[in-house]
Amino acid sequence: WAGDDMPNLVQATVAGRIRKNSSGEQISTGHRYNEDLLTGNHAIRSVEEHPLDLEISFPIQRSEIVDWNAITQSLQSIYSTEFKIESDQHSVLITDSPFSTAKQREKLADIFFRHFRVPSLLFYNSAVLSLFSTGATNGLVVESGEGTSYSVPVFEGYSIRHGIEKINIGGTDLTQRMLELISRPDLPLDIARDMKEKTVVVRSGSATDGHDPDIPMQYELPDGSTIDIGGQLRYDIGEMVFQTGTGIGIHDMAMNSIQMCDSNLRAALYDNVVVAGGTSLMTGFHDRLQFEMNRLVPEPGRKIKMQNKRRYASWIGGSLLGSLSTF
Numbered sequence: 001w002a003g004d005d006m007p008n009l010v011q012a013t014v015a016g017r018i019r020k021n022s023s024g025e026q027i028s029t030g031h032r033y034n035e036d037l038l039t040g041n042h043a044i045r046s047v048e049e050h051p052l053d054l055e056i057s058f059p060i061q062r063s064e065i066v067d068w069n070a071i072t073q074s075l076q077s078i079y080s081t082e083f084k085i086e087s088d089q090h091s092v093l094i095t096d097s098p099f100s101t102a103k104q105r106e107k108l109a110d111i112f113f114r115h116f117r118v119p120s121l122l123f124y125n126s127a128v129l130s131l132f133s134t135g136a137t138n139g140l141v142v143e144s145g146e147g148t149s150y151s152v153p154v155f156e157g158y159s160i161r162h163g164i165e166k167i168n169i170g171g172t173d174l175t176q177r178m179l180e181l182i183s184r185p186d187l188p189l190d191i192a193r194d195m196k197e198k199t200v201v202v203r204s205g206s207a208t209d210g211h212d213p214d215i216p217m218q219y220e221l222p223d224g225s226t227i228d229i230g231g232q233l234r235y236d237i238g239e240m241v242f243q244t245g246t247g248i249g250i251h252d253m254a255m256n257s258i259q260m261c262d263s264n265l266r267a268a269l270y271d272n273v274v275v276a277g278g279t280s281l282m283t284g285f286h287d288r289l290q291f292e293m294n295r296l297v298p299e300p301g302r303k304i305k306m307q308n309k310r311r312y313a314s315w316i317g318g319s320l321l322g323s324l325s326t327f
Helices: 040-049 068-083 102-115 126-132 171-181 189-199 231-242 250-259 263-270 285-296 313-323
Strands: 015-018 037-039 054-057 092-096 121-125 139-144 149-155 165-167 217-220 226-229 273-276 306-310
Touching: 015 040, 015 068, 037 040, 037 068, 040 054, 040 068, 040 189, 068 102, 092 102, 092 126, 092 313, 102 121, 121 126, 126 139, 126 149, 126 273, 126 313, 139 250, 139 263, 149 250, 149 263, 165 250, 171 189, 171 231, 189 217, 189 226, 231 250, 231 285, 250 263, 250 285, 273 285, 273 313, 285 306
Parallel strands: 092 121, 139 273, 273 306
Antiparallel strands: 015 037, 015 054, 139 149, 149 165, 217 226
């Protein structure tokens, strides 16, 4: 709710469809379902308990909604099952991707107004909201989420459109690569994501980073068994975001955003780089990004000043905005 410090509910953007045979009948695994499509946390719980029953998919890919039925059902579940509220009694603020199209916003608005009959709806740039969470209106937001990483320069509370940059790599890519390397594609997504966040280390970029890449780490699963995560693997996964030697990394993307802005705005952007998104939870991510960006700064003596707001920055910014008396 607007004004809260943290979300009351974190709902996974996941869909699970019941496996059926050619006759349209559920493939029997000993458990029966009352619906053909499960979404969100319900889908995750079901696939953990009955992994052979569901075909898992992701309704949002690379910041674009690709399965509108799953999104609608997920929203219905949030209203009726999770919060148990009447949708027509509450206005909605949506943290909108900087790359969302007018067509996508129009379709989502149609769902909220026609299906859920909300009294009012506002789309707000998620990067600008992340900046608002710091109490600032000027700065560069570098966000690395599940499907994409992007950088958005913001001045006086407005994004500078021609300076927005994106690379199609995010937490999902890292998680899937990790499952491949440890040969455990059967692990539930929430466990795999937690394992990545707790074991992966990003190299600092300096000669002495304080970590020994040869030291493996054990991750304990809910059933008490453990998985050994090799030391080199822990570093290689994090390196994917920076893509050293193989293409543009997140640091290059961020610096490109600054350089595409007017020269008289760059100082304000250098002085307030806000890092957000779940992928930034990896140990060492913040320090490595700052190291790489400082290395690329073309102005002698200029240093990047960076804040780390982590996973819920855009939500917190939206909560602050929604709680204002002028909103």
